[in-house]
Amino acid sequence: MKSASTQSKHGQDLKRQHQPNLITRSGSYFVRHAQTLIYTLGQLLRDPFSMLMTATVIGIALALPTGLHVLLKSAELLSGEIDGATQISLFLKKGVNEKQAQQLAGRLRQMPEVGKVRFISKQDALKEFKQNAGFTEAMKALDENPLPHVVVIHPSIKHTGEQAMQKLLAQLQGMVHVDVAQLDEEWIKRLYTIMDFIKRGVWILATMLALAVLLVVGNTIRLAIQNRRDEIVIVKLIGGTDAFIRRPFLYTGFWYGLFGALIAFVLINTALFLLNDPIERLARLYHSDILLSSLDAQTSLLLFACGILLGLAGSWLAVGRHLRDIEPR
């Protein structure tokens, strides 16, 4: 009788154990995930050197396309700024003096097709020329200033269409004092073509390096799985599900991705810091205030998202391939 009652009590225990109530279950679900997350981090930090090596490889692979992307983006901004101001340069005839030139500029300002007018006297042009181009010595050899006065015109917003531009160009060409009216557009088109080309190159590079990250993480996880073969067998023997066994490896991949992205973040910001000076000078040449002092929030977010996703995907691939092979015998 006594044994029967202990038996039924035991049976109740069994039932309870297989139907834990939902609240503790979902609560402990998150707790378990958090525990696995911390546990895998601890495991990685036990051997920080090898972890750092793998993370650095991932970091470099992530930093390359991200860095190129940043440079390209700023080049785009720069060219956009120039493009917004498609301009016509009026090179004035040799004999035109500064007063006449100023008058012409004044007249141009009145025209409805014209937005902004900038007058560059030949003295100013010479000064700028000397500063920028390193022709100082050659210029000194010349007796007189060979440069003409220039009036730079930005068409008003309404008149930037192809046809309107051509009409304006012809009109300006016909004006007195004007030697040549030149539309500065060709080189922008060329720049865009080159940038399209580079952009595609960056995408191809990014794809290949993403594949590299996938393989690096996958291989690292594969080794981790082999190292813990015995543990996996034991866990399977006592009723661990595939999801339970998979989880720590996925989180390991997560950490690799995160640390790789962190390293890439540091690498890119260091590179930008080193490039800051020449970029600033370049920007000044284009009368732009574009600055590249650090990664912007959007790109950083993208970098970290990509790193983590690739880490997870790489470990998922490795786990899917190798976990099934390990079965208790």
Add this chain to the structure above:
Amino acid sequence: MIHFSNTTKRYASGQDALLNISFDIEQGEMAFITGHSGAGKSTLLKLIALLERPSRGQVIVNGQNLARVKRRQIPYFRRNIGIIFQDHQLLFDRTVFDNVALPLIIAGHPHREISRRVRPALEKVGLLKKEKHYPITLSGGEQQRVGIARAVVHKPPLLLADEPTGNLDSALSWDIMQIFSDFSQVGVTVLVASHDLELISRMQRRQLILKNGQLQQDNPAQS
């Protein structure tokens, strides 16, 4: 609890590990499987734990026809069985406590409940004082008892042991058998594969004797 009917296991090599085995074991019964090595003792346990599938015939455990248990369901099925191995199969990078807690962690029990269950299991095998030790620092007999604590911590209705005393001297072996007896007293079905005939005869329990994959004798308990 365990029901075999005309069960045959033929390995890919063509060798019949088990041939037309039929028997029943009741809930709460304690039984031994004996026989020379290679007689099929381990294969029989593997069929019960779904480590292998039978080539022919039926295996029913705890009312569940194992042929109908899909691969995905195997982990959940195994949680109803405590398995004890000759080589203990402990995790050497975790403490005794963590080793014993593993089945509960796998089943997703909350933290509080885990320590509430691990301590009694360790107490039962007399290792409560060593819960913070690592298995490598324990003797063979102690390691085996950690394995037992892990097998029973989630209170499975069925306990399987494959040569649990293989590496132990007779006094330690006897202790381990007493622990198994205690579990069968409270309704746990215990099935032990062993070739330690002297120990088995002292236990006076039911014996299933295998020879060349066939059930040669089924001796009932002597008490």
